[in-house]
Each structure stands twice: as C-alpha cells, then as structure tokens.
Amino acid sequence: MHSWPVPEFTTLPGTPQQLHLYDTANRTIAPVEVEGDTAGMYVCGITPYDSTHLGHAATYLTFDLIYRQLLDNGHKVHYVQNITDVDDPLFERAERDGVDWRELGTSQINLFRNDMELLSVFPPQDYIGAMEAIDEVIDMVQKLLDNGAAYVVDDAEFPDVYASIDATVNFGYESNYSREQMMEFFRERGGDPDRAGKHDPLDALVWRARREGEPSWDSPFGPGRPGWHIECSAIATNRLGKNFTVQGGGSDLIFPHHEFSAAHAEAALHSERMADFYVHTGMIGLDGTKMSKSLGNLVFVHKLVEAGHDPSAIRLGVFAGHYRTERDWSDGVLTDAADRLTNWREALNHPGSRELADALVATLREHLAADLDTPGALAAVDEWASASRGSDEETAGELVCAALNSLLGVRV
Template sequence: MRAWQRPEIPKLPGQSAAPWLYDTATQALVEARPEAAARLYVCGITPYDATHLGHAATYLAFDTLQRVWLDAGFRVHYAQNVTDVDDPLLERATATGVDWQVLAASQVDLFRSDMEALGIIPPNDYVAVTDVVDEIAAAVAQLWDAGMAYTVPTDDSIVDTARLGTVETAGSDIYFDIAAAERLAPWTLGDESNLARPEMLALSAQRGGDPERPGKRDPLDPLLWRAQRAGEPFWPSPVGAGRPGWHIECSVIALKELGTDFTVQGGGSDLVFPHHDMSAGHAAALSGHPLAGVYSHTGMVAYQGEKMSKSLGNLVLVSGLRAAGVDARAIRIALLGQHYRTDWEWTDAHLDAAIARLAAWIAAFGVDARPGQADSGTVIEALRAALVADLDTPGALAVLDAAAAAGAVDDPASVALAVDALLGVTL
C-alpha cells in the first residue's frame, strides 16, 4: 500500500558512527551496526483512531535511528505493517456505525498526513494485513505441518471444514504451541521480554490474549487464526475461513520484506509482551532463525496522569495540534526533548518550550543568522555523538541550545543543515 512522501534529507560532510541502542532482550546497550543495509521493522498502527503523541514519539524515535544510520553511510530498508483488520478496529466500527474498511482507510490517510507533516521517513514497504492474508494463512499451515500449532473448538464460529493432515478444523481456532516451538525452533518464551510467567499471564490478559480460554494447551499460547464468526470479515484459506491472529501478521510481513536476523525490531514498550515475544517465536518457528538482532522499545507518553491511549480517550492528537495552528516542527522538537525509552507526561509546557527553542535556533542558525567565531564543526560533531549514544535527543537539543546561547557560529548554514539531516527540523 502507499506510504507517504519522503522528506529531503541533506548529506553532511563527514559521517556518524553506527548507533548504540538499548536492547530489551539482553538488557544492555549494543551497537546496531548493519553488515550491509540496515534492516528495520517497526510495528504499525491499528487504524481505528487518529495519531496521538504516543504514536508520534515512537515513529520519531525510529526516524532518528534511520537518520543516524544514513549519516553513518548505511543504506536503510524499513518495513512497517498496518493492522487493518483486528478486534479493536471492528469494535470501533460497530460502535460508530461505520464500515470497518472505511474507518481503517480514513485513519490510515490521517496517519499518513501526520507523518508527512512531522517529516517522518516513510517505510520502504508499507504493508496492510489485508494484503497478505494468503501468506499468513500459508504460514499457519506451515506451523501446523511442523507440529507447532493445534486447534481449539469454538461454538460460535461459522463451520467451514478444512483438513490439515488428518485433522478437520471445522469450527476451530488455531493456536501456536509454545512448548512445541521451544523444542523445535531456536526460540524460548521470554527471550525478548525477560519477563517472569506471572507477569506474562497478566499482560496477556490485558493486551489481547485469552489466557483463561478452555482447551488451550498453555494459557499463554497465542491465536494464529480465528475461525469465521457471524458479522466479522473473513477470508477462505487452506486453514479454514477466518482471519489472522495479531502476532503472526508481523512475523510474516517482516520475514517477507526483510528476511531473518534483521537489524532492529522496534515499537512501543507496550508491545514487548506478548506481541514481540510471540512474533519472534512465530518467525523462529517458520524460518529456523532469530527474527532480529536488537529489540528496541520506546517509552509510554502519559496525559492527565494516565498513559495516553485510545481506550482511555486521553489523547493529544497530532492532527488536533496542527489544526490549531501549531508548527509541526515545534511538535517534533517537543517530542525530541524526551529520551525515546523513558516514560513521560505531556503538558502544554513541553510545546511552549519547543516553540521557544525553534525560535532561538532560527535566530542562531537560520538563513538570516550572522557568522561568528564559534566552531560549527564542533557543534555538529557533538550533535552526532549525542545521537550515536542511544539516540540521546535531549543531549542533542542541549548541544544546540548551548551553541545558540553562546553566540554565533562561524558557519550557521552548516549547523542548520545538520539539524535538518539529523533531527529532521528545517530552519
């Protein structure tokens, strides 16, 4: 599917080093150095509501990562999904009386416009789940054939008999067998999340799992394929009429577009478990290889004392700020002012500070800035060093603040170019 227009990214003299990132799996800083092209997968939106600042902060973090890679001389291959069929989307469509496909298309369009306004680098492969249902069904059949999937009967499905080996899947959902995968694939539950089982059970219940469902071999076993229900979208397939589970979609899309052992799997920290743990498990079971080298996660953005979320409704929307006349550059600077993997709370003060920052940078480095004595090369190298060190955007902003406060640099245009290339802010 179509992504959005790519921003112009200036090429700077010299180059960065490969970035270091915090890896959730090893709980340590690791060098994210690609062998050739950097391969990045970031989980995309479920399009049932507009882009809030929590979304924007996540995609901005991995935009910054790409800018460092590009400045270090690496090519970047970036893939992202759109979960355009899932329970939250269908529930919102029912509640609002809007066709689910119309709702999804409208919210994807709004997301595109928000990302383009913020200057976010688009994915090379922007893939809707509804465009790869056949591939996902084939992956479920492969897991079945390998002995890593099983059926759980349900009494509310529309019977559609499919035969997998000697088993008929009539009226049954298909689940991933964690224990079998741990025996047969290079993966163990918890490899990515480092969580204890009681916490996994709690998070599974909170985040779309069904640990209390009867008939499962392990309460944590995730859904691979949901059999057709009345009033729900479905696709005919070798594993029966139905639709994909959540985690398998990202496994299939990532393997299809990026291959195995890609450089970084990214997303919000609310995806660590179950989504990224299970996606990695599915991918390892399908390919015999690890999914990614680094698992990188962004912190949560709160508002009015609670995590910003669609379910709570405490959203600050990028589109709302833009409609109110806020400069998208200021929104970007406000988000860059927080370290990507910390939890923080949005207030109007963040935006006020960003607006003031933008004005100060324009005065110091913009087209009307006069040259001074300070060395612009030193400023640019300090900017690069901050971003290489676990994408320290607050440190990078502090470098620019100090340079602007200290007086004019000898080549303001070169600093402005670096701010554009590395931070995505055109002065």
C-alpha cells in the first residue's frame, strides 16, 4: 500500500544533540542508541473507520518529531506503520452506514494520507494493511503453536487460537501494570477475559476462527482472520527484525496492544525485547472533556484545514503541550498557535544576525533532544522573535526557516 510524499528536510549546520526519549518499560529517559546507521521505528496505524482527529494527529506528529531528530542526528530511519483494515469496529461502522467495509476502509485511508501530507508528516517506507500481511501472521501463529506458546481452544464451533501469557518470562515488563490493572484494561480495550476454553483470562487472541458474515482466510489451523496484536508483531518484525529502536502509539495502547504485540513477537522469535524504546503519547481532550467517538466531540484535521486553518498552526497547537501529557484542545489553543505562527513569520521579515540564528538552532536542538520538549522549543523561538536581533543577514533568515521546517515541521 502506498503512503504519501516525503516532506522537505534540510541538513543543518552546527552540532546535533543526541536524542533522549522516555521509555515506558523502564520508566526513564535515556539516550537513543542506534545500532548501525539505521533506526527502526514502528508506529501503530489507524483502524480506518473514521477520519483523522486531533488524537490521531498528536500521535503521528510526535513520531514525526522523533523521525526528524533521528535524521538530524545523522541516522537513516526505517519507518513501518500498519493499517488495521480488518477489524470489528470497521465492520460495525460499515454495517451501521450501509456501506461495504472495504469501501469505507479505502475512503478513510485516503483521507488519512491527505491529512498526513497536509501536516508535513514523514511517511513510513512500509505502509502495510493487515490484509497484505495475512501470510505473515499465519506464519507467526504457526511458530507460536509449534513452540507451545499458543493453543487452540476446545471449541468445535469456533476453534480460535490464543497465545499464552506464560509464553515469555518477562510478560508485563512494558506496561508494568498489576494483574488487576491488566484485567481492567483488557476488558475495556477489546479483550475477552470471559471466553470459555482459555487457559488464562488474559490470554490474547491471535487467530479468530471464521464466523458467518466475516472475511476469512485459509490457514493450517482453520479458516479465520488475524488477531489485533499479532498483526503488528508480524508486520514490524518482518521488516525491522526481532529487535528495533522504537515502537510507539497512544498511551491507550500500552496494554493490552503493545504488551501483547511485543510478547507474541518475543515468544515466536525467541527474543528478549522487541523494541529498545516503547514510546507513548498522552490523550487529547476538547474543552476539558476527553475526546472520544462515543461523546461525539472529535475535532478532525481535514475540517480544520477546510475552515482555513494553517496546518503549521495545527502542529504548533499540538506542540504547545508535551507529548506525554494529557492535553486539551480548544479554539483558544488554535488561536494562540495561529498568533504564534504569525509572529514568527513577521519576525523573519527582519531575521537579524546569523549569530543569533545559530544560537536559536542550538537551543531548538537542545530542547527537542530532551524527550521532545516542544513547549521549551516553541518558547525559544518566541524569545528569538521578540528580541532585538541586530542587523539583518540574509543567511540568518534562511537558517531559521530551514530549522523550523526541518526540526519542527513548521512552514514559515
């Protein structure tokens, strides 16, 4: 599946700062060490039954910043993202709206691509739908069955395949949740703890046996379709190897999705840890209330752009808060971001000295290297824009424009 165009990126003068990120598993901020010259990054993609809202955008903008800092550090980036184009929410939405689930998925994927291009987000080199990876999932499920890490439930009608939480000795290392917390989130987030025939209520589905009215594919263990978590396990490791640099997504994916996707891969491939860093973004609220489909208070990227809002202002609105915090979106946030963007553009009419421009680039790098301190980075540009910058030098403006575009993805 094709992704979207690559935005412009300029190699900047001066000394890059090594990126440091917070790892959910270790609960610490640590330097990102890249083995070889290429960092592998896997970010969970959309289930295409609705278009890109601010919660989605905030997640992908975060990993776009990581991509940009890795490039600035001199690394290549192999970025992989999936699309869960076979899943219950997609089928339910299509049935509700009276449309074919494939057509619904295609329309929302196209809209997502357009939104990402508008927001100047770096695309994945591998953009893979679940339907494209069926054979890869079947292969991984078979590995789990062969080594005793998975089993078929004793159910003549629906012989689903489950992976055991006992298959890896370090299960739970990513989330650090108690069993009680795991049970709560498992039940809330697509798990089936009450399924009869499971060895443990927390065992996760890796192959769903065929049900009437659902798509299915043949496999050695019966016709069916992939479970949610193992889809990401297979897509990620088949392109990035059994260990890579960053796995990421929203904080609501910490458990069960990311815990299990890592566990499935580690059990199938006999590895200790799938990713060096598990990176998660905070949730976005609207006017003080959690943004959710059930509440009907989603803010959509394409509607903001259609209303005349600059995509760079949307980026700045998202970056006004730190990526790991629970943040709020409002008309005021967007207005402040638009005003900030205007101030920066006006300041570039009189960019001042190259010395101050070089200092600004160094400060931007310092903040972004410190676990993506975007509030500090934006404040540094504000300070530059409001200061007395001395006599104008043409290269100063060129450098500031290149830095804002390359490091922050903001077009001025």
